[in-house]
Amino acid sequence: MGIAEQQLSDEAQYCADTFNGAIASAAVSAAWEIGLLDELERSGRVGIAEYATASGAHPDVVRAVLVALSTRRIVTLDPARTEAATGPGFDDAYRTKGFFYWLTRGCGELLTTLPGKVLDADRQGDFVRRDSRAISVACRNIARTFFDPPFRELLKDTDCSVVADLGCGSSDRLIMLADLMPQIRGIGIDVAAGAITVSKEAIADAGMEGRISLVQDDVLNLAPREEYESVDLVTCFLMGHDFWPRENAVTMLRRLRETFPNAKSLVIGDTCRSTGVDGPQHPMFTLGFETVHAVMDQYIPTLEEWSGVLAESGWRIADRRMIDLPAFSFIYRLAPA
Numbered sequence: 001m002g003i004a005e006q007q008l009s010d011e012a013q014y015c016a017d018t019f020n021g022a023i024a025s026a027a028v029s030a031a032w033e034i035g036l037l038d039e040l041e042r043s044g045r046v047g048i049a050e051y052a053t054a055s056g057a058h059p060d061v062v063r064a065v066l067v068a069l070s071t072r073r074i075v076t077l078d079p080a081r082t083e084a085a086t087g088p089g090f091d092d093a094y095r096t097k098g099f100f101y102w103l104t105r106g107c108g109e110l111l112t113t114l115p116g117k118v119l120d121a122d123r124q125g126d127f128v129r130r131d132s133r134a135i136s137v138a139c140r141n142i143a144r145t146f147f148d149p150p151f152r153e154l155l156k157d158t159d160c161s162v163v164a165d166l167g168c169g170s171s172d173r174l175i176m177l178a179d180l181m182p183q184i185r186g187i188g189i190d191v192a193a194g195a196i197t198v199s200k201e202a203i204a205d206a207g208m209e210g211r212i213s214l215v216q217d218d219v220l221n222l223a224p225r226e227e228y229e230s231v232d233l234v235t236c237f238l239m240g241h242d243f244w245p246r247e248n249a250v251t252m253l254r255r256l257r258e259t260f261p262n263a264k265s266l267v268i269g270d271t272c273r274s275t276g277v278d279g280p281q282h283p284m285f286t287l288g289f290e291t292v293h294a295v296m297d298q299y300i301p302t303l304e305e306w307s308g309v310l311a312e313s314g315w316r317i318a319d320r321r322m323i324d325l326p327a328f329s330f331i332y333r334l335a336p337a
């Protein structure tokens with residue numbers, strides 16, 4: 001019997017979708033990294049042979065990537081599979097590509113080795129590896145799309161001259177702020193070598209070497225530096241959960257007051273642990289975020305838990321924005337209490 005005559009039960013189809021979704025997730029990342037997704041966004045369609053010739057790609061792999069995307073209606077293919085056009089799911093996939101890239105390129109190794117990370121006996125030493133370069137690139141895209149617009153709005157009436165960004169990743173936020181406010185200088189702090197490399201390239205590309213400096217250090221245990229005294233705005237996006245568990249988070253937030261004694265604002269944006277979602281209702285990102293952090297033994301607090309910690313942190317809430325995607329996300333603007 002051919003596939004066309006097969007009548008799959010709903011559950012069997014759901015199961016097939018699960019399998020195909022895993023391939024399609026990797027295909028979104030690949031298509032974005034090689035420029036295929038951007039080409040589709042620009043032109044609406046791509047000829048496989050022409051694209052492969054122009055980009056030096058293997059045509060059969062380009063076709064395989066596009067077929068995988070077609071299983072999720074991100075593209076449609078002509079019957080001969082020579083050309084792809086954007087499908088009804090393209091806009092959503094394009095907008096959320098950073099989540100796919102974070103998952104498959106940034107956390108791919110963690111997921112493919114998941115069976116070896118479950119037993120306590122296997123969870124010894126340095127057992128988790130993620131690609132910090134890919135995570136920086138993914139977070140830059142996620143932050144630009146979902147966090148930066150409300151962040152800029154939150155900052156509208158804030159006056160500042162030196163910004164320190166904790167866990168700066170690609171330094172995209174500092175570059176954006178330096179663009180927006182010609183008077184400011186920025187200090188990006190990140191522990192990961194991959195993030196510092198991506199940052200250096202981005203700062204050089206933006207011609208901002210004179211205005212943004214980088215420090216490779218552990219934010220949880222920052223060595224004091226004279227330059228921190230001039231900082232009047234501290235920002236921290238998508239890494240606040242690294243401050244936890246609770247007692248560490250309170251200590252950490254209080255210590256920031258000492259490390260940056262002249263900071264007038266601390267802006268924290270992050271994603272919390274989900275509450276009240278079950279089974280198939282999980283929204284985009286939540287499941288990946290919580291699975292990956294469970295493997296890394298990193299506690300993710302709920303919004304309520306964050307509120308409790310902020311009350312004891314030495315900072316008071318001056319303003320806040322809630323964010324729909326990633327779900328359960330917030331930006332708080334805090335002022336010294």
Ligand SMILES: C[S@@+](CC[C@H](N)C(=O)[O-])C[C@H]1O[C@@H](n2cnc3c(N)ncnc32)[C@H](O)[C@@H]1O
Binds near residue numbers: 166
């Ligand atoms: C999810 S990324 C977010 C990057 C960036 N803040 C953004 O919004 O795009 C988290 C970043 O925090 C950095 N990070 C995590 N723990 C850190 C620590 N203890 N000290 C310094 N950086 C840290 C990671 O290396 C990574 O670049």
